[in-house]
Amino acid sequence: MSDDRKDGGLPVGGGILSRPDGATIAYRRLGGKKPTVVFLHGYHSDMTGGKALALEALCRDTGHAFLRFDGFGHGESSGDVLYGTLSRWAEDAVAVIDQLTEGPVVLVGSSLGGWIALLAALERRDRVAGLVGIAAAPDFTEDLMWQEFSFEQRRELMETGEVSLPNDDEPENPWRIHRSLIEDGRNNLLLRDTVNLNCPVRLIHGQQDEDVPWRTALQLADCLASADVEVILVKDAGHRLSRDQDIDRLRRVVAGLLHAIPSA
Numbered sequence: 001m002s003d004d005r006k007d008g009g010l011p012v013g014g015g016i017l018s019r020p021d022g023a024t025i026a027y028r029r030l031g032g033k034k035p036t037v038v039f040l041h042g043y044h045s046d047m048t049g050g051k052a053l054a055l056e057a058l059c060r061d062t063g064h065a066f067l068r069f070d071g072f073g074h075g076e077s078s079g080d081v082l083y084g085t086l087s088r089w090a091e092d093a094v095a096v097i098d099q100l101t102e103g104p105v106v107l108v109g110s111s112l113g114g115w116i117a118l119l120a121a122l123e124r125r126d127r128v129a130g131l132v133g134i135a136a137a138p139d140f141t142e143d144l145m146w147q148e149f150s151f152e153q154r155r156e157l158m159e160t161g162e163v164s165l166p167n168d169d170e171p172e173n174p175w176r177i178h179r180s181l182i183e184d185g186r187n188n189l190l191l192r193d194t195v196n197l198n199c200p201v202r203l204i205h206g207q208q209d210e211d212v213p214w215r216t217a218l219q220l221a222d223c224l225a226s227a228d229v230e231v232i233l234v235k236d237a238g239h240r241l242s243r244d245q246d247i248d249r250l251r252r253v254v255a256g257l258l259h260a261i262p263s264a
Contacts, residue, residue, distance in 0.1 A: 017069075017099060025092055026076035027069035027100060030056060034264040035104035035129045036065035037254065040093060040113030040120075042137075044167075044175065046075030051110055051134065054247045055254060064258060069096050071116070082162065082176050085184035086141070090119035097124055103264055104129035106257060111137045111212065111239070118220075119188055121197055130257045133203045134250065135239050137212045138220060139192075141185030144212065145177065157182065191219050200228040200260065202253050206237030206246075 017025040028047060037059050039052045047068040059066035071089050073081030093116050097105055105127055109117030114136025121128040137144070145165075149157070157163040157179050164174040201224055205217040214233055221229045232253065237246055 017096065019092065019095065022078075023072060024078045025069055025072070025096060027067060027096065028056075029068075029100060030059055030066040032059060032063045032065040034065060034102070035106045035258065035261055036067055036101045037106050037108060037258070038093075038097065038101065039066075039068040040107065040109040040117050041068075041071065041074065042111030042113050044074070044081065045110070046070050048075065049110075050242050050247060051108075051250060054251060055108060058251050058255060062255065062258065064263075065101070067096065067100055069100075071113075082178050083180065085180055086115065086119065086188040087184050089116045090123070090188065093117070093120040094123050097127060101127075103127075104261065106130040106132070106254070106261070108132040108134065108254060109136060110134040110241075112140070114138065115140065115188075115190070118190055118195060118197070121199070122195070125197065125199075128197070128199050129261045130200045131197065131202075132250075132254055132257065133201070133205075133217070133220070134241055135205050135209055135212050136203060136217065136220060138190045138216070139185070140212060141182050142189060143191075146182050191216075191223055193223070194225055195220070195223045196225050198226045200257060201226055202230050202232065202257060204232045204234065204241060204250065204253060206234045206239060206241055208235075208237060209239040211239040 014028045039055055041047055047070050052068045056066050070077035073079040073084040107117040114133035115138040121131055153163050162176050162178045164176055167173055167175050203217040205214045207214045217231050221231050
């Protein structure tokens with residue numbers, strides 16, 4: 001199912017990608033030259049956020065192909081986010097790359113999307129020409145959830161299968177965390193060993209980030225096998241990195257990476 005049309009001379013399409021288990025992934029894509037920029041949103045976010053739309057506009061301006069999609073349990077895609085796992089999201093991201101893009105891709109992942117982008121890149125090293133992390137959050141289920149849980153929260157999670165956490169954006173709708181998210185996360189930890197990616201990587205992180213410590217970016221940079229890694233620390237920025245100046249910086253970083261990669 002799609003609604004292909006023309007926009008600025010470039011083919012634009014939106015549609016649904018079906019998965020073998022009957023789940024569906026909603027996506028929007030813009031045609032153009034390669035590499036294709038693929039945006040991966042954060043936890044409890046979706047493909048309609050400001051960063052995704054800003055990158056789509058950048059690709060329209062530069063003539064590059066672009067793809068954004070909603071992960072399982074998010075936005076217009078099927079499923080309940082409570083039952084989402086890193087393995088599920090990473091497998092879906094690989095399917096999106098395989099079935100909805102051609103040639104080299106540049107993955108841009110925000111927060112959880114940064115972890116998923118890394119996992120997908122490891123599965124498709126031959127396709128990924130570059131990667132950008134925006135407050136990337138690898139290993140957050142272990143280091144920022146489980147390790148911070150109280151004894152009572154851990155017991156509740158293990159005995160009942162889920163635990164609720166405060167949601168600063170919507171206090172009336174706390175985040176429900178399922179045990180499978182934590183347990184599956186342990187099968188996808190990256191910061192305990194070398195991350196065998198050799199493509200250019202750019203990591204943008206705010207030093208006022210209260211959700212994912214900025215030192216995570218430095219730790220990830222140390223773990224990456226690639227020699228072409230740059231960390232951009234923004235002293236006055238928080239986790240979202242969605243202010244006008246943050247969006248401008250993101251556009252510059254992605255544009256610079258695209259400029260350094262031969263187009264097709």
